[in-house]
Amino acid sequence: MPHYSFIRRIGFIVLIGLAVIWLSEAPAAQLKPNGMHHQPWIKDQPKFVLKESLKQAEQAGKGLVILFEQKGCVYCKALHEKNFTDKGLVEFITKHFNFLQLDLWGKRQVTLPGGETMAEQDYARSITVTNTPTALFLNADGGVRFRLPGFAPAPVYQAAFEFVVEGGPEQNLSLMPWLRERLKKKQAEGG
Secondary structure (H helix, E strand, O other), X not given: OHHHHHHHHHHHHXXXXXXXXXXXXXXXXXXXXXXXXXXXXXXXXXXEEHHHHHHHHHHOOOEEEEEEEOOOOHHHHHHHHOHHHEHXXXXXXXXXXXXXXXXXXXXXXXXXXXXXXXXXXXXHHXXXXXXXXXXXXXXXXXXXXXXXEOOOOHHHHHHHHHHHHXXXXXXXXXXXXXXXXXXXXXXXXXX
């Protein structure tokens, strides 16, 4: 009977492991009618009034991130299927930021803080967003505080958000040197 007991233990360990993996994943992305992936924690707004979104984020004690994506973007899909299923990453970024999603080629109207209105695609061009995904971190007046273009693995993606939370852009730091310095500190601490 020792063989049976061993198999039961292994089965139990595998079951626990699968439960941990299942519980550590954030909810999966949904595909919207416009073909873009969407997360339940991304604010879905039929009308995009930047001044109101900035005010809502400020009242919540958070920053505002605009995530530019487009239909058929494989890196956008990877962002949703890999990074945004990482529960720790999602908890961190949603604790510190409100998110809005815009379509790089969209026609929805965007109202800027000064009252000017333009289509999503024109807004993207006006702030030189040319590829997707691109996360724009905005300052209180709606200007771009930090830009995170493209897809990065979850640990790097989260580190970029930590960089913004810790005030890296306001200290005129660049992300990569900041990451290297942070890695050195962790290694020196034995982590």
